[in-house]
Amino acid sequence: MATTISLRIEFGGGLELLFSNERRHTITIPSVVPSDNNTKPPLDPSSNEVETKLADVEYLIYHLRDHLLQERAELFMENNTVRPGILVLINDTDWELEGEGEYVLKDNDEIVFISTLHGG
């Protein structure tokens, strides 16, 4: 099993303004991550002290906040998930059909975040 996975990320509906005004990003994340979603320390595979899980969308949200977001984290995240009013699509499917944050990411998945809060 590969130790990292590559993901295509897209932001829309004004959310791109929080991410350097770029709609499309390609990122690489570890395929196994800490269960507490801590994205900061490099995971030591030999250590048994940190509880781990397969990288899921919940972890991805933390990762995007910690490593890609440029400003105003409160407009992106709230209560361990995306803020209400942000739609998430996993490979062009509503994430509500894919288990939301619990969806386990695969190499080359495309995840789209669209804000519904901007403009009328």
Added chain:
Amino acid sequence: MAPKACALCQNAKAILKRPKTGQQICKDCFFYVFETEIHNTIMQANLFSRGDRVAIGASGGKDSTVLAYVLKTLNERYDYGLDLFLLSIDEGITGYRDDSLETVKRNQQQYSMPLKILSYDELYGWTMDRIVSQIGKKNNCTFCGVFRRQALDRGAAMLQYDIAETVLMNIMRGDIARLGRCTSIVTQGEDTIKRSKPFKYAYEKEIVMYAYFKKLDYFSTECIYSPDAYRGHARTFLKDLEAARPSAIIDIIHSGEAFEVREEIKATQKIQQTCKRCGYMSSNDLCKACTLLEGLERGMAASGITDRARKRLDAEGPAPENLRTIPFYQPPSGSPTVVVEATA
């Protein structure tokens, strides 16, 4: 998770969970039900008649972009016989409206529809940039909202509010008397302009998903002057409510419709008349836009906002003869013009 089949066609892979019903449906069925429900709303409420000229208030935002696309589609599919055109208001906000107008101009090409742009500058002699430089950011949305509503009517069109937000704001402000007016799906003025809201029962999620899957081109930057506006809070509150209970928006619209205003409270609503200065519909001698414009022109902009400032203005005597006024409003005659509101 195994992919689920569409609840409607039982065939294609479901891509969306509908907020209203919880149904899981595929892309083609989603397009079909979304468009058909708007068609049914239009038919049930008798929004249009064959030959109507329909102005679509186009801000470049998601709601009006989807509305223009869906109306064009339905007009062709069901042969409504409507003459559709886009109407945009240029509020004069550098770095915001000039960018979104570019989106509207692309929509004009994409949908091959005529476009009319009417500016605050030509109508009122003031851009929002100038208004904000005089009054600051605190009450500028009051000016913009009042001016836009008249500008759209004057260009035979609509205002760009989301109806659930408007209802919610009126409840939050205790503005009971306005509730009945803002939930009515067709508001017939005393003239021949009808305002209609075919999106009344569509959810914001579905509007955004529709725009995404149809790859519609819309503009989504927040107005640079709006962060302090009251509507911002109502909107965030609505989203939190919706997260806890997906049907929250429809429930609020229903409660607005079911709200009955007691006769004695209705009596405090003023009778509609026409503005003595510009001829527009008004509850007072002067319409709100004329009141606000007079305050701006006389250097006392707050007089349109607070009673205390109004008294100070009145104490300075009547409006000068050469005061700038809004061109006299001529209600349309002949074939009716319908204005369409993009409401979520």
